[in-house]
Every structure is written in structure tokens, then in C-alpha cells.
Amino acid sequence: MAVGEVRPGYELWRPNREKASSVATKFVVVLLLVATAVVAALVTFGGWPLLKGGGGMGIVCLIYAILYAFFALLVARWSRGILPVAAALSMILAIFCAVGAESWFNRDRAGFDEAALGSSVIGVLVIVLGLLQIVLIAAVLFAFNQEWHVEEERPIGSGEDYGAGASPQPA
16 A cells, blocks of 8 residues: 555544644634734835835835745645744744834935835834734744644545544444
8 A cells, every 4th residue: 555545444534634723723723824014014114115125125025925925825735834833934924023123113204205005114113013923923822732633544535433442333
């Protein structure tokens, strides 16, 4: 029998995906990823005239927004492999936010160009984005430890009563 094939009369079952804690964690991670994508898009489009001239950070911000929307889609489909990638990119984004937030508040003086959103508003969004990344890292690491990838074979039609802790069924 080849790897990945199921014996006749059996089906693959992923017991850890049926747990309420796994479903809730997946929902929280997807919500945080979507929130990150939205806030990153707001910062990108709100500060585009200033970001595009600063070494291409506008493109980097746009890429982050698109990536996090894609990550949310993958996590919604129970893809566990993207979780460490999301955690790593969240750490980098949190560092960017920590370094760059103050510069947005320093632009409230005379002589600086303004963006579509006020510099103070973008500064607050960057701080929110940085804090969001810290929460996202914690949620992603928690989700990764829930072992969504575990698969078991069970007889077809045996339903939720089969598996660890189930009472033996008469043959």
C-alpha cells in the first residue's frame, strides 16, 4: 500500500481538527491574519506618497498585506505548515513597526509632506500593527502545537464515536 492511500472500507480522520479548542484557535488566527492584512493595507494606501519614495517600503508593506490575506486563506483551510512562516514574518513586521512608528509621529511638524491619512493616524496604525503581531505570534505558536496534521484511519461510517477514549464496538 502506497503512502497516503487509505485501505478499502476506511476513511481518513483528523481528530484534532474536531476539537472545540482547535476550531476556536483557527478562528482567532484567521481573524488576526485578516486584521493584519487590513491594517497593513491601511498603512500602505494611507501613506503611499511617503512610502514609495522611502526606499520602496510601500511595496514591502503591500506585499505584507497580500501575504497575510493569503495566509488567512491557507489557515482557514487547515494548513498547519504556514503557521511558522506567519510567526517568522510577524516577528520581522513587529520589528519594522517598533523601529518606524516614531518617525510617523515626528512628521507632525511644519515642512513635512502629508499623506492621504494624517501622520499621527498612520503612527497609531503602525503601533496597533506591531501589537497585533505580538498577539499573532502567540496565537500561531499555540495553534501549531495543536497538531492539526494528525490523521487516523477509521472504518467508514463509524462517525465521531471512534478513536481515543471511545468504547469498543461489537463486531
